[in-house]
Amino acid sequence: MHTAVALIQLGAVFFGLGLLGRVARRVGISPIPLYLLGGLAFGSGGLVPLHGIEEFTHLASEIGVVLLLLLLGLEYSASELTTGLKKSWMAGVLDLVLNAAPGAIAAYLLGWGPVGALAMAGVTYISSSGIVAKVLGDLGRLGNRETPVVLSVLVFEDLAMAVYLPVLTAVLAGVSLLGGLTAVGISLLAITVVLVVALKYGRFVSALVDSPDHEVFLLKLLGSALLVAGIASQLQVSAAVGAFLLGIAISGSTAENATRLLEPLRDLFAAMFFVVFGLNTDPATIPPVLGIAVALAVVTTLTKVGTGWWAAKRQGVGPMGRARAGAALVARGEFSIVIAGLAVASGRVDAELAALATAYVLLMAVLGPIAAKYVEPIGEVFKRRRRRRAAA
Amino acid sequence: MLGERVPHRIGVGPRGRPDRTETDLSECKVAVVNVEVTPLPGIGTRQDFAIRAGRRIGVITYRDGKFELIVSKQDDPDATAASIPLAPEEASTLAGLLGAPQLVAQLREQHREVGGITTRQLPVTAFASRALGDTALRTRTGASIVAVVRAGVAHPSPGPEFLFDNGDLAVVVGTAAGLDAAAEILTGGGG
Numbered sequence: 001m002h003t004a005v006a007l008i009q010l011g012a013v014f015f016g017l018g019l020l021g022r023v024a025r026r027v028g029i030s031p032i033p034l035y036l037l038g039g040l041a042f043g044s045g046g047l048v049p050l051h052g053i054e055e056f057t058h059l060a061s062e063i064g065v066v067l068l069l070l071l072l073g074l075e076y077s078a079s080e081l082t083t084g085l086k087k088s089w090m091a092g093v094l095d096l097v098l099n100a101a102p103g104a105i106a107a108y109l110l111g112w113g114p115v116g117a118l119a120m121a122g123v124t125y126i127s128s129s130g131i132v133a134k135v136l137g138d139l140g141r142l143g144n145r146e147t148p149v150v151l152s153v154l155v156f157e158d159l160a161m162a163v164y165l166p167v168l169t170a171v172l173a174g175v176s177l178l179g180g181l182t183a184v185g186i187s188l189l190a191i192t193v194v195l196v197v198a199l200k201y202g203r204f205v206s207a208l209v210d211s212p213d214h215e216v217f218l219l220k221l222l223g224s225a226l227l228v229a230g231i232a233s234q235l236q237v238s239a240a241v242g243a244f245l246l247g248i249a250i251s252g253s254t255a256e257n258a259t260r261l262l263e264p265l266r267d268l269f270a271a272m273f274f275v276v277f278g279l280n281t282d283p284a285t286i287p288p289v290l291g292i293a294v295a296l297a298v299v300t301t302l303t304k305v306g307t308g309w310w311a312a313k314r315q316g317v318g319p320m321g322r323a324r325a326g327a328a329l330v331a332r333g334e335f336s337i338v339i340a341g342l343a344v345a346s347g348r349v350d351a352e353l354a355a356l357a358t359a360y361v362l363l364m365a366v367l368g369p370i371a372a373k374y375v376e377p378i379g380e381v382f383k384r385r386r387r388r389r390a391a392a
Numbered sequence: 393m394l395g396e397r398v399p400h401r402i403g404v405g406p407r408g409r410p411d412r413t414e415t416d417l418s419e420c421k422v423a424v425v426n427v428e429v430t431p432l433p434g435i436g437t438r439q440d441f442a443i444r445a446g447r448r449i450g451v452i453t454y455r456d457g458k459f460e461l462i463v464s465k466q467d468d469p470d471a472t473a474a475s476i477p478l479a480p481e482e483a484s485t486l487a488g489l490l491g492a493p494q495l496v497a498q499l500r501e502q503h504r505e506v507g508g509i510t511t512r513q514l515p516v517t518a519f520a521s522r523a524l525g526d527t528a529l530r531t532r533t534g535a536s537i538v539a540v541v542r543a544g545v546a547h548p549s550p551g552p553e554f555l556f557d558n559g560d561l562a563v564v565v566g567t568a569a570g571l572d573a574a575a576e577i578l579t580g581g582g583g
Contacts, residue, residue, distance in 0.1 A: 075433075075434035076433055076434055080431060080433040080434070081433070083431065084431075084433050129434070133434065133435070140472060140474075140475045141471070141472065142432065142435060142438075142452055142460070142462075142472075142475065143438060143440070143450065143452055143460070143462030143464070143472040143475050144470055144471050144472050145448075145464075145469070145470040145471075146470055147432065147438075148430050148431070148432060148438070151432055151433045151434065151435070152433065154433075154434075155433045155434075256455055256456055260456075317470050318468065318469075318470050320468055320470065320471070321468070321470030321471065324470075324471070
């Protein structure tokens with residue numbers, strides 16, 4: 001009886017997500033905000049409370065985070081990361097300062113203390129590389145001159161996450177300063193080791209998981225990802241970072257095949273992750289923080305555009321290309337929710353943080369692609385107006 | 393710039409001095425174009441160059457082997473006016489169409505002194521994954537295949553064991569009659 005109910009509930013959730021995904025595709029937006037809304041509709045304070053599948057959905061959402069980060073790591077090769085870092089670190093630092101500050105300041109003003117500030121800084125800092133890459137592809141901008149600039153900023157952000165997440169995990173666990181430094185030390189050491197190993201012996205790591213048989217390959221991949229994530233989590237370095245580093249270490253054709261094989265699984269479990277985050281957020285808590293979320297959205301849209309503008313200008317890209325680069329970076333999504341999820345799960349931050357992060361990501365995941373799409377017509381208007389003024 | 397410039401020689405034959413970007417037509421045609429190679433982390437590689445008309449033109453190679461032909465806008469060289477996805481065989485056909493005439497022009501130049509001999513590019517459609525030796529072209533027509541152009545790359549002096557592929561263009565030297573017969577054989581008309 002219990003199993004039957006659980007299956008019906010799960011089936012309803014997945015089917016509902018499928019319908020939402022279809023709507024998102026038709027409208028041309030990222031499905032993430034709709035998944036979040038779906039999660040809000042169910043669960044605590046929502047329309048339909050779910051019972052008896054919490055254990056499964058919780059574990060599924062954890063696997064979702066591991067797979068999100070594993071596939072992110074698979075996308076990059078170690079050499080891309082190191083050269084990207086060398087070329088874009090100035091833009092990356094500017095990006096970090098400009099976009100982490102609004103979140104931190106907002107949290108500070110709301111009285112959430114240093115832990116809340118650290119978490120909110122991460123939420124507003126990191127662009128959604130998934131949404132950005134998709135939007136650039138859909139708009140046919142991969143061949144544009146500003147696109148490498150955008151991508152290298154994203155690379156920097158993803159590497160910054162590998163340092164930031166362990167720090168956050170340690171702080172949320174309430175460890176002392178020494179414990180926090182140890183976590184950072186371990187993760188920096190791990191990143192260095194992984195980059196060196198991946199650069200020099202990447203094919204051995206790949207050979208370890210590779211197999212011509214799909215079934216064997218899938219099991220070995222998933223097994224190693226969960227093992228590494230679990231061990232990393234045990235060391236307080238954050239499961240997600242472990243998976244990310246494993247993804248970087250796997251390279252070449254193995255990485256391509258792994259991506260192809262894991263993508264459907266990632267989509268499934270990541271959808272579950274967004275739903276669970278929405279489930280655990282009481283929709284009634286959102287309206288009070290909506291004003292702050294809108295203010296944050298406005299400010300951090302401007303700061304991202306500023307970042308992209310500056311980074312593209314340094315590479316000799318024209319004004320229109322600079323505006324495009326800035327607008328492309330606006331979207332926030334999966335990683336902001338990963339960060340907020342970590343913070344909320346620890347119970348060390350104000351419960352309102354979940355509501356603010358949800359509202360913020362709902363806004364930014366929709367606004368990002370729109371900004372990227374309409375920056376050109378808006379730019380044209382400005383250009384024409386300036387020309388007219390010059391003529392007059 | 394993020395990319396690095398790699399001089400890319402188009403065509404085979406006598407190499408021009410590397411420092412010159414163009415040679416006059418009296419010498420054999422070897423032009424050097426600076427192709428900019430830019431890594432696109434997580435996506436692939438962009439290779440492009442500025443053409444004389446002012447636009448950028450190039451190719452994005454995705455990591456999974458797909459190609460995209462890109463052409464920049466006239467008024468905004470940073471933006472792409474078109475990005476056209478090409479399947480591998482389409483890309484190699486396009487490359488062959490663009491690359492082969494160059495090669496033929498060069499060979500024609502070289503063979504000008506020999507009367508009655510011409511060079512022509514012929515599509516190979518009847519010998520996919522069969523060896524060049526199977527055509528028995530030399531014995532049957534007196535014409536010889538001096539190069540095979542595949543995906544824009546010329547394979548000079550292919551041996552009898554050379555395996556043809558779909559979309560290959562053979563550069564054939566011979567008499568006019570021999571070339572007609574060769575065209576028929578390579579496209580399957582002559583068996």
